[in-house]
Amino acid sequence: MATGTPAIDGSGASARFKRSRSRHLFEQLIGLSLFACAAVTVVTTVGIVAILLAEGLTFFTEISPLEFFTGTRWTPLFQSAGFGVLPLVNGTLIVALGASLVALPVGTLAAIYLSEYASPQIRSIIKPVLEVLAGIPTIVFGYFALTFITPFLKDTIFPEIGVFNALSGMIVVGIMTIPMVSSISDDSMRAVPQELREAAYGVGATKFEVVTRVTFPAALSGIVASYILAISRAIGETMAVTLAVGATPRMGFDILDSFQTMTAYIVNVSLGDTPQGTTEFRTIFAVALTLFAMTLLMNLISARVVQRYRERYE
């Protein structure tokens, strides 16, 4: 915050160059308030991690980590309490995997279209629409899954589908993350120098060959980064899956049935009547800590990939 440089012998400034005290104060004030804003993010992060760790570690003094991470029965609120988190992880990963199966291919192909095939006019229409899609509140997607997708699936393909089911959750979370995949992939493909495309055209490549053999491979790191971010987003998604997938923690892969994701569990307990300060209540911190570790890992991987992507062309 030191803005002034001391005069060599402390005095002797002529009136012309004399430092204005009020201006100096003002500059310092500006610097301080900007720092305060930046500090909020750091303090918040540290605070959240600290609370997660404190409550989570308290939980792990009551329930052994071994039981927590390997148990396959999650019934913390029942008489015969089971504290195995795997059913929740199972639900979360199933939804994330299914959502990826929707978002990654569709997002990638949309990005290829936008960056390589679309005319500027069409692009100028689709881009904003994708941004609107990205801006729709996730609770709306959950509602959409519950009131439209599930009934539609029941009437058409899967009559036996439950009111709450993983499949509709996968579809909406997938749709929700398409903009993330397409927008980052589009950016990274457009960042591929035009000279590379011309080089390929220059030896007689067709447009499809240019895209598949030059543009896409050259942008691959950015595209993979978008995948990881999208999966990470799908893992952390809350409201849509709470509404669509339901609240049945279970192992298995029957996607027509209800599951419970880690986030949905946290919602249920937070909104329920579980008394604070109990082991039952602290489960949400342990679950949140696990979730945090998972998404943090994904984000770290993505940061590595993006970094490699930056070093790409020279």
Add this chain to the structure above:
Amino acid sequence: MADSTNSNGGVAVVDEQVADERDAAVGASSSGRDFRPTLGAAQIDQQEDTIEDVAVQIDDVGLWYGAKKAIEGVSLDVQRHEITALIGPSGCGKSTLLRCINRMNELIPGVRIEGQIRVDGDPLYGSDVDPVEVRRAVGMVFQKPNPFPKSIYENVAFGARINGYKGNMDELVERSLRQAALWDEVKDQLKESGLALSGGQQQRLCIARAIAVQPEVILMDEPCSALDPIATQRIEDLMQELAADYTIVIVTHNMQQAARVSNRTAFMLAEEDLVGRLVEYGRTDQLFTSPNDSRTEDYITGRFG
């Protein structure tokens, strides 16, 4: 059969004029007609200056970027297995003209081209002409070395692979790299990235990549402008060797380079209307020592540009 040079004057959509252009082309290329600059008798060379074997025939070519006309009425014949240089100040349309010869300009939205260009008499423009096939016959080396972010080997093999080359790929890669005078420097690192090479080596890699497709014509768009003098020297030597097997058209900002390497030189200029036109075309020694047009003389003596 009429002289094809001006048989389709005026602004015509390329597609519509293909049929008669092709008829004209057959006559023109088989007769091996004399080179006649379309710009007036004053420029017709006194010495032997005929093009016996026309590899590329540029016929009254004009080009628009949207509503803006960039070049107009350019006609010239390129002699087979020679180096032809296009020179002129910035914005004269020499690169634009060069990129017409392998239909590279069409990658830019809003470009419209009139006139016709033929390689061995075959028209390059027309509704039933595939630009992909054109570019396989007319290769290109760009201003900035642009190897793919792939291995040296894959860079050279790229064109052959997409063209379904059935022969021995290792041999083709070695032959192309030898022709590009790069083999000895890279033969032990073929699996390494092309981007790890120096600028001059990268440019020779790009030349190897272009010749691996076995084109007839190689276009070079200021291939040395990003290189140091020693690397430039090597590329120039290489061009002289390649001219034995390929017809080369080079755009250069550097008049000394044009004088050093080329057999023939075309001088282009965009005057007040900013539309590039061919001012003078002839043997390089002739054009540099006794130009016919005062504007050529002004340019080569450094009075502008």
